[in-house]
Amino acid sequence: MMTHFLATVEFDAHRSLPDLAADLANACGIPLTKEESGRFDEVPAYVGNVGEVQFTLFGPAEDQEDRECVLEISYRTSLPVKQAQAATTALLQPVFDGTEMDSTGHINCSAQLSNLLVARGFGDCKPVN
Amino acid sequence: MLQGDGSRAQIVQAIGEDAQPSVKAFLGLDPEARVGFRGSLANGLKNDTKLGSNGERVPFDGVVATKNGQPYTGPQGNDADFFVVSGNLAAQLGNTPFFRNAARLDTSLNGIFVDFGGGLQSNPLLSGMNVEPATFREFTSTGIQKKLNAGDEQIYFIPGQP
Numbered sequence: 001m002m003t004h005f006l007a008t009v010e011f012d013a014h015r016s017l018p019d020l021a022a023d024l025a026n027a028c029g030i031p032l033t034k035e036e037s038g039r040f041d042e043v044p045a046y047v048g049n050v051g052e053v054q055f056t057l058f059g060p061a062e063d064q065e066d067r068e069c070v071l072e073i074s075y076r077t078s079l080p081v082k083q084a085q086a087a088t089t090a091l092l093q094p095v096f097d098g099t100e101m102d103s104t105g106h107i108n109c110s111a112q113l114s115n116l117l118v119a120r121g122f123g124d125c126k127p128v129n
Numbered sequence: 130m131l132q133g134d135g136s137r138a139q140i141v142q143a144i145g146e147d148a149q150p151s152v153k154a155f156l157g158l159d160p161e162a163r164v165g166f167r168g169s170l171a172n173g174l175k176n177d178t179k180l181g182s183n184g185e186r187v188p189f190d191g192v193v194a195t196k197n198g199q200p201y202t203g204p205q206g207n208d209a210d211f212f213v214v215s216g217n218l219a220a221q222l223g224n225t226p227f228f229r230n231a232a233r234l235d236t237s238l239n240g241i242f243v244d245f246g247g248g249l250q251s252n253p254l255l256s257g258m259n260v261e262p263a264t265f266r267e268f269t270s271t272g273i274q275k276k277l278n279a280g281d282e283q284i285y286f287i288p289g290q291p
Contacts, residue, residue: 004236036203039264041168041210043228058227070227076239104221105236129223 013067017059165285168210229267
């Protein structure tokens with residue numbers, strides 16, 4: 001039985017993707033590098049990971065009307081929920097403070113991630129559900 | 130000139146066979162879903178922002194020398210841009226505007242996609258392919274048609290293909 005946390009948040013449209021990637025790295029120690037493999041088609045993205053926790057920061061494609069950047073965090077592990085939470089960094093542990101699976105089998109932590117980032121100075125960060 | 134060990138037709142055939150568990154899983158979620166791939170593998174050429182050392186268009190598995198007019202030093206290799214078309218599944222994924230990752234539909238899909246990507250990477254016919262785990266982008270019918278109208282090449286998997 002795998003444990004799979006998911007969190008998705010968005011930021012105001014005025015932010016540029018490279019600047020936001022740098023700001024997240026500076027404020028939260030989230031290591032993000034530009035995705036070059038084409039894994040996300042024409043959608044520009046920065047990716048990184050802390051252990052098994054995967055970070056993907058999407059920006060708008062050129063023809064996209066919506067201009068908000070979106071950060072997704074995915075944490076898939078064979079550990080039980082509480083052990084999984086304890087296995088992450090002190091910074092990220094509050095994000096994975098959830099136990100209830102939704103109908104897709106994921107534990108949605110978008111609200112917790114948004115709270116963390118707002119507290120770290122990203123006042124425009126909102127959860128996406 | 131292709132750098133893999135097989136022609137593109139053979140590669141497409143091999144991917145179509147390996148994709149069947151993923152296709153079956155999507156059809157279990159929506160019997161009307163259509164599954165395929167697009168981009169350079171479907172087209173045969175990388176997009177025209179990526180050029181070879183003589184400024185020529187590059188085959189899907191060729192070596193990129195420049196990208197957007199600048200020397201390119203990033204990873205080489207090729208990938209397949211997998212997609213699933215379903216309005217029902219798009220609605221389930223909700224408000225994620227840029228890249229709706231179909232793996233978010235159900236945790237049971239992750240293992241299937243990991244196996245699919247791993248199988249492709251271990252297939253000598255598909256050397257150089259970056260697909261572990263395989264990522265399926267979710268499109269509505271309108272969204273995929275918009276890509277087609279813009280010149281996109283798209284190949285759909287036939288369900289039940291051996």
